[in-house]
Amino acid sequence: MYLTRVRFNTARSGARRLLGSPHLMHGAVTMAFPVRPARDGQGPRVLWRIDRDHRSQTQLYIVSPRQPDLTHLVEQAGWPTLAEPGWATFAYGGFLDALTAGDTWSFRLAANPVHNIRLPHDKPDDRTRRTAHRTPRHQLRWLLDREEKAGFQVICKDPAKQLTKLGDEHELIVRDQLPLQFRRPPGKQVRQDVRITRVTFDGRLQITDPDVFRRTLTQGLGKAKAYGCGLMTLAPVSR
Structure with a gap:
């Protein structure tokens, strides 16, 4: 497994x-790999996420089972024109x-929080509809x-550090x-307009099951993984 970081020149x-x-x-991320990993849900897949930090830097993170070549993206x-390749790739398996x-x-996760609902006018045999959670609480x-x-x-949290009685535990x-809306190229049996809501979670966690957690880090969490959701990265806890 590999973890890759590349900075964008937003100019x-x-x-x-x-x-x-x-x-x-x-x-663009897919084209970084000569052989595309299988998307059968059983093994590691290519995950990516866009981060914008406090220094006004925009960076792309990629977790992948193979080492990428991002020459085309840097171009x-x-x-x-810089001497450096324009991206940094680290061995992730160890x-x-x-x-x-x-x-x-500490962790950061970009995700697409959704749930299935039935609208008031839906019939009992109608399929449920997937919709995004809109509020931070949900x-x-x-x-x-x-x-x-x-x-x-x-x-x-320590109860003494909670700012509110509910929602800050x-x-x-x-x-x-x-909220993102974009169009896919024409194709058969697929909806052309795609709407997703991408949310960033920052927090602290404790690992409870290492094997399952490794699967989360390499297979992603939630829906819309092809569109920049599902990738969780870790950082040492600052004291």
């Missing part, structure tokens, strides 16, 4: 074009293997409902809620 039109379309970004959206139960980490609950099956537990925040 370039190619960067703005990619950042404005999750479909185009998905294609479109980076600094292609880090994953070293994770153990009880480890505590988005937080979406993640907390999945933590056990994902091999981790979000750390609870965990070291977890929601930020950068971003």
Whole structure:
């Protein structure tokens, strides 16, 4: 497994074009691999996420079973004339293997929190409709409902540090809620307009099941993984 980071030059039109379309970004990431990994849900897959940090930097993170070649992406959206290759790739397998139960980490996750509903006029035999959670309270609950099956537990706050009686029980925040709408190229039996809501979670967690947690880190969490959702990354807990 590999973890890759590449910084975008947002002054370039190619960067703005990619950042404005999750479909185009998905294609650019896919083209970094001569052989595309199988998407059968049984093994590691290619996951990606866009981060915008406090220094006004925009970076792409990729987790993949094979090492990528991002020459084409740097030529479109980076600094292609610099001597450095424009991206950094790190061996990820050793880090994953070293994770153990009880480890505590800071984490960031971009996800697509959704649920299935029936509208008042739907008939009993109608299929349920997938819709996004709109409020931070429901988005937080979406993640907390999945933590056990994902091999981790979000750390609870000391009650004395809770700012409110309800909704602030965990070291977890929601930020950068971003509704996205874009079009896919024409194709058969697929809806051309895609609408998703991408949310970023920042928090602290404790690993409860290392094997399951490794699967979460390499297969993603939730829906819309092809469009920049599902990738969780870890960082040491700052004291």
